[in-house]
Amino acid sequence: MAWLDSVVQGVLLGGLYALFATGLSLTFGVMRLVNLAHGDFSILAAFLAVVVVQALGLNPLLALLAVAPLMAGIGYALQRLVLNRLLGRGILPAVLVTFGLSIVIQNGLLETFSADSRRLNPGGIETASLPLGGGLAVGTFPLLTFGVAVVLLVGLQLLIGRSSVGRAFRAASDDGATAALMGIDNGRLYALAMALSLAIVAVAGIFLGIRTTFTFASGPDRLLFAFEAVIIGGLGSLWGTLAGGVILGVAQTTGARLSPGWGVLAGHLVFLLVLLFRPAGLFARSRRVD
Amino acid sequence: MTLLRVRGLSAFYGDFQALFDVSLEVAEGRTVAVIGANGAGKSTCLRALVGALPVPAGAVELDGRPVGGRPAHALVDLGIVLVPEGRKIFPSLTVQENLLVGAYRGRPGPWTLERVHRLFPVLSERRDQPGTNLSGGEQQMLAIGRGLMANPRLLLVDEISLGLAPLVVRHLYEVLRAVNAEGVALLVVEQDVSQVLAVAERVYCFRKGVVALEGEPARLTRAEISAAYFGT
Numbered sequence: 001m002a003w004l005d006s007v008v009q010g011v012l013l014g015g016l017y018a019l020f021a022t023g024l025s026l027t028f029g030v031m032r033l034v035n036l037a038h039g040d041f042s043i044l045a046a047f048l049a050v051v052v053v054q055a056l057g058l059n060p061l062l063a064l065l066a067v068a069p070l071m072a073g074i075g076y077a078l079q080r081l082v083l084n085r086l087l088g089r090g091i092l093p094a095v096l097v098t099f100g101l102s103i104v105i106q107n108g109l110l111e112t113f114s115a116d117s118r119r120l121n122p123g124g125i126e127t128a129s130l131p132l133g134g135g136l137a138v139g140t141f142p143l144l145t146f147g148v149a150v151v152l153l154v155g156l157q158l159l160i161g162r163s164s165v166g167r168a169f170r171a172a173s174d175d176g177a178t179a180a181l182m183g184i185d186n187g188r189l190y191a192l193a194m195a196l197s198l199a200i201v202a203v204a205g206i207f208l209g210i211r212t213t214f215t216f217a218s219g220p221d222r223l224l225f226a227f228e229a230v231i232i233g234g235l236g237s238l239w240g241t242l243a244g245g246v247i248l249g250v251a252q253t254t255g256a257r258l259s260p261g262w263g264v265l266a267g268h269l270v271f272l273l274v275l276l277f278r279p280a281g282l283f284a285r286s287r288r289v290d
Numbered sequence: 291m292t293l294l295r296v297r298g299l300s301a302f303y304g305d306f307q308a309l310f311d312v313s314l315e316v317a318e319g320r321t322v323a324v325i326g327a328n329g330a331g332k333s334t335c336l337r338a339l340v341g342a343l344p345v346p347a348g349a350v351e352l353d354g355r356p357v358g359g360r361p362a363h364a365l366v367d368l369g370i371v372l373v374p375e376g377r378k379i380f381p382s383l384t385v386q387e388n389l390l391v392g393a394y395r396g397r398p399g400p401w402t403l404e405r406v407h408r409l410f411p412v413l414s415e416r417r418d419q420p421g422t423n424l425s426g427g428e429q430q431m432l433a434i435g436r437g438l439m440a441n442p443r444l445l446l447v448d449e450i451s452l453g454l455a456p457l458v459v460r461h462l463y464e465v466l467r468a469v470n471a472e473g474v475a476l477l478v479v480e481q482d483v484s485q486v487l488a489v490a491e492r493v494y495c496f497r498k499g500v501v502a503l504e505g506e507p508a509r510l511t512r513a514e515i516s517a518a519y520f521g522t
Contacts, residue, residue: 174382178378181362182391
């Protein structure tokens, strides 16, 4: 039963990882941009939520309604003013700039909020649980996280699959130069993708901040888990990303069941196994290599 | 009425100059051909016209207004639309979605999905398949249909006969004639001279980045054209 419990917890944790991974997968998919500051942006969002909660006395889940649009705005401006200038010159310039951005964000947070660890308190939901029977129970909050992840992924899938902007995302992903010739303003489209990416990672950051404590330096770990979830699932597939997050989550929780120190290690091992035997990911939609 | 006027256009790839002082005109609703051997500067000229290469504003005029150097999406808004060489169908989009990408800017006009489907019934029959599953000729139809979905005033067509069977090419040129009859001006770039001269009212022959010959196809002799084409 304890093992089953670990698996259930892992699946729900996977929802959170999928939230971290989705934005990363989106920006890479649309414009081949690897955002190394992705994890730090989630922590920035969590700190912004701390500010909003303190200033307005809101529940952190409601603060999301202010923080997610704000992060979207930051993403849009960042892409238009900085990152768009780096595209089309290979993957390295954007990697270097976002790496620098990661350091800037971490130090900015350290200066502003000190090195103290913080936590967002949504008022009881984080400790509530639902009994499943047979001695099993799931936390209400992890269940909510998973539900939000699924809803966001369904929404994003519909946006990408059915809308005009989504078609433009896919066209630009296939061939940015031709997409521009068809009248797609790539600069604006990429900014929309980054806005969407940071809005989603804001959700992830705030859910993380409710689930566990965080400091200015919590970003890089989140980035690593996000990368692992994307690569396990396979690029170009949102459901693959959710599956990747779930596999990583289950590996971590069952690993921790074996021995408390093995959780993260087990996640890394599964990631390495996937990289070794299915480098394109378990659910890759295409095996196209650019 | 002159729709497009190109005056003294030069274009560069870095230090390499690919076009030298090219001038040409397309009248409203007419078909103009640009012919020339490989590397003569035909495609470079089209790339400059659609905003993919930097050009001075005054070098390209639409309705007498300078539009040179504007970004591609702004030129699509004005009705200058390219059917690119090599068709450039988006592989992860269906046939239908490829057409809809053409309509991304939402420029108003008579061209709709129904109308493109009437012109190319195969694009309706295979609408849900990936665009790149179509045959070469069908992909070319899709590329033309995608361009039409943008409701162009001037459709720039780059080497549509490349790699296609003569019968298919003949059909594509019939379609271009029908499109032109609907009032869309065409600037057709071709290496394969035989088809395009039959539909064009005016022809420009490029050689080594300059206009070596221009005139009405009916009034030019084969000898004149081949001299300009090959530089003999």
